[in-house]
Amino acid sequence: MSKNELPVFKQTFDVQPEHIDDLNHVNNVIYVQWVNDIAVAHWKEVATEHLLDTYNWFLIKHTIEYKSAAVLGDSIHVSTYVGRATNVRYERFVEIRNAKTDELLVKSTSDWCAVDQNGKPQRITDELRRVFEVD
Incomplete structure (x- = not known):
């Protein structure tokens, strides 16, 4: 399945003063937080109550590439979609872009493991796979 066929989950927000570091741009740690936040928000949007009560996700591998900086007042688009699934992992892609220019600021690929409420x-x-599929 190509990226264009996958359902993309998006959020938009503005860069706040607490996001800025000593170099006057968004701190790299904030981008990592946004990658986590969009994954969690996507899961909560698509999962049923049963799935939310049964599963959590654990980040097991994370790659992030910084392309350009965002600054105070920028409006940001964060989008995510899932890729391949194995027996216990789901691949997730995230892009963070400047909302005004569409410039790619950050891209991330991560692997997430489904865990029960005890972390196992x-x-x-198939039920988990269906929540991320195209209708």
Whole structure:
């Protein structure tokens, strides 16, 4: 399945003073937080109550590439979609772009493991796969 066929979850927000570092741009740690936040928000948007009560996700591998800086007052688009799934992992992609210019600021690829409420890894079931599929 190509990226264009995958459902993309998006959020938009403005860079705040607390996001800025000593170099007067968004701190790299904030981008990592946004990558986590969009993944959690996406899960909460698509999952049923049963799935939310049954599963959590644990980040097991994370790659982030910084392309350009955002500054105070910039409006930011954060988008995510999932890729391949194995027995216990789901691949997730995130892009962070300047909302005004569409310039790519950050891209990230990560692997997430489904876990039960006790933190024990769980198999990616058909039910879990269906929540991320295109209708």
